[in-house]
Amino acid sequence: MELRRRAVPVSARGSLGAWIRDRNAGLMVLALVIGVGAGLGAVAFRWLITTATHVLSGHEDYAAAPGSGHPWLPGWGSWFLLLAPVVAGLVYGPLVYRFAREARGHGVPEVMYSVAERGGHIKPQVSLVKALASALCIGGGGSVGREGPIVQIGAALGSTLGRVAKLPERRLRVLVACGAAGGIAATFNAPLAGPFFAMELILQSFTIESFGAVVLASVAASVTGRAIMGNEAFLSLPVFQVRNPVEFALFAVLGLVIGAVGVLFAKVLYRVEDVCDRIWRGPEWLRPAAGGVLLGGLLMLLPQLYGVGYPVLGDAIDGDYAIGFLLVLLAGKMVATSLTIGIGGSGGVFAPSLFIGAMGGTAFGLVVHALLPGVTASPGVYGLIGMGAAFAGSARAPITGVITLFEITGEYSIILPMMSTVVVATLVSRALSRDTIYTAKLRRRGIDLDARHRRGRLPDRTVGSVMEQVPDSLPATTAPRDASELLARSGHGVLPVVDGAGTYLGCVTARAVAEVLGDPDAVETVGDLAEVPAAITSTTNLVDALDPLADAEGTGLPVFGEDGRELVGWVTHQALLDAMRAPAAR
Known part of the structure; x- marks a missing residue:
């Protein structure tokens, strides 16, 4: 009986974990949690900036009173400005160097890279280090913004929560974008800007699933920020209007x-x-x-x-x-x-x-x-x-x-x-x-x-690493009827054509041969049907071979050597599909 009581919670936890990982509703729940967390993070980050600025300059925002002295340093006047960046650097320099070097800089490129190349993986300590380092840098006079840091902070939160929930990389990337969207929304009090920032710059794509998640995270972050910091426009400006269509x-x-x-x-x-x-x-x-x-x-x-x-x-x-x-x-x-x-x-x-x-x-x-x-x-x-x-x-x-x-x-x-x-x-x-x-x-x-x-998922490799042997070529003097039988047996739907000296002339497709079989006035040999497709060499990147393969009839194309003249192989659609599957298998 005791064993049965222990087994039920384990099963429940397993079902809950599967529901979070596999269902859209589970993704939305995580997006909501990340949005609230990003909102709280934005509030805390702004408090850190205000505190650091107050300590190092004596004002909540020194740009509102430029040129004034530090009230804690009477007699210094504005000369304390020489000291403030140095003191801040002495603290955040070792902090970044020791615990999270990716926290250096403006943050957004690192998030873009983690989404595109690392499956959304960001070290959890980045959030804390980035918050402290950026707050000290800005508070000490660093002429930078707080939006890049909060994007990195929110993204690290999303990445950490996604890995705890054991989400696949496809969904982990979405959660990283949710954190970035939430950070922007809470910082600017801009629930619309957050999702578009995340989709346009971080994910660089628009899908219904990801858009829904980032919108939910953005709304949650904005509501959290407004509940704590108020619901005022980020900048208070007079009313402007355009006076003339000119x-x-x-x-x-x-x-x-x-x-x-x-x-x-x-x-x-x-x-x-x-x-x-x-x-x-x-x-x-x-x-x-x-x-x-x-x-x-x-x-x-x-x-x-x-x-x-x-x-x-x-x-x-x-x-x-x-x-x-x-x-x-x-x-x-x-x-x-x-x-x-x-x-x-x-x-x-x-x-x-x-x-x-x-x-x-x-x-x-x-x-x-x-x-x-x-x-x-x-x-x-x-x-x-x-x-x-x-x-x-x-x-x-x-x-x-x-x-x-x-x-x-x-x-x-x-x-x-x-x-x-x-x-x-x-x-x-x-x-x-x-x-x-x-x-x-x-x-x-x-x-x-x-x-x-x-x-996409194609590895950064060349055509030479996936090409096959060249299929049996058709002599240019081959009759269309004989060529149709050879094409049917080859399984390629397209074959290279060579002259009597073995020189490559082009390719002939099953479709081109079929169009002339019933026409007594048509061409007599496949040499007249040969067409020269886009040139692919063994050093061509796989991504650059995609368009020629997509435009070509049949299942493959010839591959030339580096000089572009000697036929050295054959690349097929299936070879590229296998190359896409190989990285995931590893």
């Missing part, structure tokens, strides 16, 4: 300009990081503190760049700065953010891209408003739209850019100009740069996510 042409020009600025930001970011890598020769754990001296010097010149900088962004859109100072802040933010990341800091680039777009957009608005005062809206409209354009130019995520700006501003009137400007900025970005600000970091490490998404 302005849409100006918005297109704004998209051209700010889209290019977004690309420039990404290039400056990695160029500064390269310079820091070349210069620094000391231990990595000391790098943030040593580089903090340079960052502190920059903050002495432009204290408006301290931390995330949303108060400065709001002041710019409200029209508190002149054109020249707006451009100085734009360039300064690029350098400050790049330096913060380059010295080993931890923080996001989403907020800096919004800052840069606001400065550039408002400056553009001041110019056109001075030239066409009766036609154009207030310069702040251009600043708002410039925020979305800069993000689209740097991250190439137009849907996320539009929805995020709508939600954080609450301004529906900017939707139409925002959509047109963001599309133009995205096109400009694509024309000027192969990579986004996120994928560039991965490509620098030899990881091409675009190729890997196209490849």
Whole structure:
């Protein structure tokens, strides 16, 4: 009897585990839990930032009072800015180096990589280390955002819970995206922006199952955040409106300009990081503190760049700065953010891209408003739209850019100009740069996510590793009726054709032969039916062989040597299917 009582709970646990792993309802329950956890994580993370900022600068947000002194250090004035990044770096530098080195940087590329290449596996300690390191970095003056860190924190939570529930990799990736969506939703108080950020940047695909899960996680995170932090718009801005349809042409020009600025930001970011890598020769754990001296010097010149900088962004859109100072802040933010990341800091680039777009957009608005005062809206409209354009130019995520700006501003009137400007900025970005600000970091490490998404489950191998022997060739003088029998026996539906000297002429398909069999006036030999398909060599990647195989008739194609002239093998659809199955089997 005792054994029977013990067996029931074990069976129940097994059934529950199977239900969570295999049923859509189980996935939704996990998404809900992750959403609540991400919401709480966002609240805790913002508290950590506020606390660190208060300790290291004496203010809840130093950007709201740039240039003021630290109340705990009377007589220092703003000179404490030289010390704050150094002290912060002395704490978070060893923390990141010792416990989770992937917590360094802006976070989103690491999540993208874990989803695309590691099946959604993220070490659980990343959440805590990333939260502490980013809070200290931002609190100490690091000119980065809090969105990238909360994405990584939420994603690590989703990955950990998914592995505890023993979910397959397909669903584990979805839970990682749920954590990222929840983090964005709670941070911005933007339940719509979270799912689109996760689908457009993290998963880079849209399915009903994954979309439903990330939406649920986003709603849960947003509700949790609102219950604790309130239900106010992320930015409190005056009402803006478009005054004249002619302005849409100006918005297109704004998209051209700010889209290019977004690309420039990404290039400056990695160029500064390269310079820091070349210069620094000391231990990595000391790098943030040593580089903090340079960052502190920059903050002495432009204290408006301290931390995330949303108060400065709001002041710019409200029209508190002149054109020249707006451009100085734009360039300064690029350098400050790049330096913060380059010295080993931890923080996001989403907020800096919004800052840069606001400065550039408002400056553009001041110019056109001075030239066409009766036609154009207030310069702040251009600043708002410039925020979305800069993000689209740097991250190439137009849907996320539009929805995020709508939600954080609450301004529906900017939707139409925002959509047109963001599309133009995205096109400009694509024309000027192969990579986004996120994928560039991965490509620098030899990881091409675009190729890997196209490849799917195909391993990173060449055709030479899966090709078969060349099937018996048909002499060019073979009659169509004889060729039809040979094609039927081969099982390939297509065979190579050679001349009398054995030189390859092309391929003939069963369909081409069948079309001429009943026509007495048709060709007399298969040499006249031979067609040359797309060339595949033994060094062609499997992913690059997919399209030629899909377009070809029959079950395979000839493979040439590296010189592209000698026939060395034959590749089939089945060979690629077997290659896709092999990694899963291992």
